[in-house]
Amino acid sequence: MQQLSAQDASFLYGETSATPMHVGSVSIYDGAHADPKRLTEEAILKAISERLHLAITTRRKCIRVPMEADYPYWLEDQDFDLEYHVRRIGLPQPADWAELKKLTARVFSHPLDLTKPLWEFYIIEGLNNLEGISPNSFALLTKTHHAAIDGASGVHFFELMHDLQPAATKFPPPQSPWRPEPEPNPAELLFRTGMNNLAQPFRLAEFWARQVARNTRNAQSAGNVTGDNMRPRNIPKTRFNGRVTPHRVMGSLDFDLDQIRDIRKMVAGATVNDAVLAICGGALRQYLLSKNELDPEPMVAMAPVNVRDKSSPTSEAGNKVSALFVPIGTQIEDPRERLLEINQQTSASKIMHDAVGAADMTDYGQFVPAYTAAMASRLMTETAANAPTPPFNVSITNVPGPQVPLYFCGAPMLTNVGLGPITQGMGLIFPVLSYNGRMTISFTSCREMIPDADFFEACIQNAFDEMVEARKSDSAKEQQS
Numbered sequence: 499m500q501q502l503s504a505q506d507a508s509f510l511y512g513e514t515s516a517t518p519m520h521v522g523s524v525s526i527y528d529g530a531h532a533d534p535k536r537l538t539e540e541a542i543l544k545a546i547s548e549r550l551h552l553a554i555t556t557r558r559k560c561i562r563v564p565m566e567a568d569y570p571y572w573l574e575d576q577d578f579d580l581e582y583h584v585r586r587i588g589l590p591q592p593a594d595w596a597e598l599k600k601l602t603a604r605v606f607s608h609p610l611d612l613t614k615p616l617w618e619f620y621i622i623e624g625l626n627n628l629e630g631i632s633p634n635s636f637a638l639l640t641k642t643h644h645a646a647i648d649g650a651s652g653v654h655f656f657e658l659m660h661d662l663q664p665a666a667t668k669f670p671p672p673q674s675p676w677r678p679e680p681e682p683n684p685a686e687l688l689f690r691t692g693m694n695n696l697a698q699p700f701r702l703a704e705f706w707a708r709q710v711a712r713n714t715r716n717a718q719s720a721g722n723v724t725g726d727n728m729r730p731r732n733i734p735k736t737r738f739n740g741r742v743t744p745h746r747v748m749g750s751l752d753f754d755l756d757q758i759r760d761i762r763k764m765v766a767g768a769t770v771n772d773a774v775l776a777i778c779g780g781a782l783r784q785y786l787l788s789k790n791e792l793d794p795e796p797m798v799a800m801a802p803v804n805v806r807d808k809s810s811p812t813s814e815a816g817n818k819v820s821a822l823f824v825p826i827g828t829q830i831e832d833p834r835e836r837l838l839e840i841n842q843q844t845s846a847s848k849i850m851h852d853a854v855g856a857a858d859m860t861d862y863g864q865f866v867p868a869y870t871a872a873m874a875s876r877l878m879t880e881t882a883a884n885a886p887t888p889p890f891n892v893s894i895t896n897v898p899g900p901q902v903p904l905y906f907c908g909a910p911m912l913t914n915v916g917l918g919p920i921t922q923g924m925g926l927i928f929p930v931l932s933y934n935g936r937m938t939i940s941f942t943s944c945r946e947m948i949p950d951a952d953f954f955e956a957c958i959q960n961a962f963d964e965m966v967e968a969r970k971s972d973s974a975k976e977q978q979s
Contacts, residue, residue, distance in 0.1 A: 499571045499679065502560070502645060507569045509644040510560065510612070512879050512921065516744045518609035520616070521652055522641040522917040523931065524602050525906070526625070530634040532664070532908035537636070539586060542621065545907050547580055551672035552658045555646045559615050564684045568691035575615055576678030583617060589624040589637075598628065599748055599951070602639055606917050606942070607746040616643035631912065638906060644919060648802070653897055660904040660911065734793035736786065736891055738926040741883040742944045749955045750915040750940035753962060755932055761965045764834050764972050768841040771896050773965070775799060775844070776837040777939065778894050778928050779826030780961030785954055786828070796825035797891040800924075823890055833961075833968040882923030893918065893927040903934055915940045 502510075509519040529537060536545070550556045559575040587605075590597050601622065610616050622637040640656065647655055661667045682690075761776075762768040779797070786792040801822045824843050827836035882888075895918060904911045915938050916929025925944040930937065939958055941948075948954050 499573050499682070500558075501568075502570050502572065504569060506645045510562075510570060511566075513609065513612075514879055514922075515609060516742055517879065517919065517921050518607070519644045519919045519921075520606075520610055520641045521644050521647065521919060521929075522606060522639065523656065523914055523929075524598075524622075524637055524639045524917065525914045526628075526631060526635055526637050526912045527906055527909035528632055528634070528912055529636050529909050530632050531910055532905075536666075536907045537909065542907055543580055543584055545666065546584060546619070546659065549658055549669060550580075551676060552669060553655050555615070555617065555642070555655065557615055557676065557678075558646075560612060560645065561681060561687075563687045563691055567688060571687070573681060574677065574679040576680065578615060578678065583615065584619045584621070586621045586623060589622055591624075592627050593624050594627040595629065598622070598625065598637065599750075602917070603746040603748045603942075603945075605639060606641065606748070607744055610641060610643055612643075616646050617641060635912070636909070641917075653899055657900060657904070660906050661908075662902060662904065664905050664908045664910070666908070732795045733798050733887055733889070733891065734795045735886065735888055736793065736797065737789070737791060737947050738892055738943070739883075739885075739888040739923050740925070740947075742920055742922050742925045743946050745945040746920075746942060747945040747948050747951045748915075748917060748940060748942050749951045749958075750938050751955055751958050751962070752913055753937050753939065755935050755937045757966060758937055761969050762837070764965075764969050765838045765841050767845070768837055769844070771801070772837060772841045772844055774896050774928075774930050774937075774939065775801070775824060775826050775840045775894060776833065777958065777961045777965060778892075779828050779830075779836055779840065780833060780964060781954070781957040782826070782892070783828040783831070784957040784960055788953070788957075792828065794829055796830075797828045799824050799826045799892050799894045800890040802893070802895050826892075826894075833964045834972070837965070879922050882921065885923055888923055890924065891926075893924060894930065895927065896930040897932075899931050899933040901932070901934055913938060918942050920944060 513519040535541060557575055557578045558572040560570050561573050562570045587601075589601060605620060610618065618641045620639040620641075622639060625631060625635045625637060626633045628635065642652060642655065755770075758770055758773050758777075762770055762773040765772070778799070782797055783792060801824055803820045803822055822844065824840065827839045830836040830839060895916075897916070899914065911933070913936065914931050914933045916931045917940070918927035918929040920927055920942060925947045927942050928939060929942065930939050932938075939962075941954065941958075
């Protein structure tokens with residue numbers, strides 16, 4: 499058994515039927531370029547089963563300690579059934595993009611069964627009328643609980659299920675046979691809790707010694723953050739910061755990654771992530787303007803940050819993330835000025851983020867009693883929708899993916915679209931994924947918050963086009979000078 503960290507457990511504690519806390523993606527594959535024998539149900543199950551030992555999350559379920567006296571544990575499930583986790587479904591006719599997005603949103607809205615290993619794969623067949631996609635294609639929809647993975651470990655898990663060439667990769671067999679674990683009784687779990695409590699003061703002392711040393715090293719870095727960069731902001735409350743229903747909506751657009759890399763060159767020192775934030779900020783500005791709901795104060799995005807160090811590879815399951823909170827320039831009409839403002843904000847945020855020791859502060863949660871953490875999560879879940887001022891407005895998570903072709907059972911992957919969880923008081927997330935020279939900017943939201951997903955997609959496209967035109971204008975001026 500392995501105990502969940504406080505951060506991992508928080509995703510379990512905060513889950514409700516309206517706000518399931520799983521992450522995922524939907525990928526499309528060209529089945530015409532694969533051997534049909536490798537795409538049968540039996541062949542797909544066999545291919546996945548041969549890789550289960552490479553990802554420790556696949557056969558582990560979660561068991562909770564009575565009365566939330568301690569954080570839950572991962573346990574190798576003695577009743578693991580692969581066929582439960584891998585399912586085949588057909589896309590309703592006319593089997594076009596609209597139907598695929600509707601089906602994806604519906605499947606993604608259903609919570610995972612918390613008594614089983616926390617992942618599901620759906621093979622979606624019948625993609626016959628998707629513009630730009632061959633009729634023999636199929637999709638793979640993945641759902642994995644956020645307690646088990648974050649963005650970086652999720653990409654690693656996804657890559658393990660794929661090959662770098664049409665032929666199947668030959669992985670070495672497990673060093674020892676997989677062994678399920680009997681489920682401990684409540685008395686055993688409470689005994690473990692008592693032992694953990696005895697050791698807690700020593701772990702806390704070690705943590706604080708490490709934190710004091712880090713703060714001393716970073717005092718100068720903290721001093722580089724000006725008072726202007728640290729001033730409190732009046733975060734507006736938008737339509738995305740209210741009550742979330744169980745109903746989901748999603749959408750996605752596909753862009754040339756090189757174009758986004760070129761856009762960032764409008765501002766010296768700007769990054770691809772800055773450009774993504776500027777596009778999302780521009781899209782939100784256009785959408786809220788159309789609803790007469792644009793606030794003069796900038797919306798603030800929460801951007802997760804991977805805090806793994808070199809000794810913590812992405813193959814390690816669970817969550818190792820902190821967060822940056824960045825104003826995304828929704829009050830600025832000019833695309834270049836918006837990118838400049840975002841770059842200044844992200845640069846200042848990163849300095850402060852490093853100075854306070856983000857990895858150590860993430861670890862600090864392990865010293866909060868599990869019962870307190872569970873109660874706090876439930877209270878926040880119940881009250882967040884009615885808070886007068888949200889801590890942030892939306893989440894934008896940019897996860898770099900492989901820049902080489904991937905294959906699933908011999909079929910080349912054409913595109914990969916991210917899906918993410920929303921919570922009460924924060925009903926919009928932009929999962930951004932890059933793959934093989936392309937980047938998808940997608941969104942997951944509550945259907946009542948975005949009833950017109952097609953129009954929201956158009957706002958993202960318009961924001962991107964404005965950035966491209968601004969970059970062309972800059973290039974033209976550079977050539978003339």
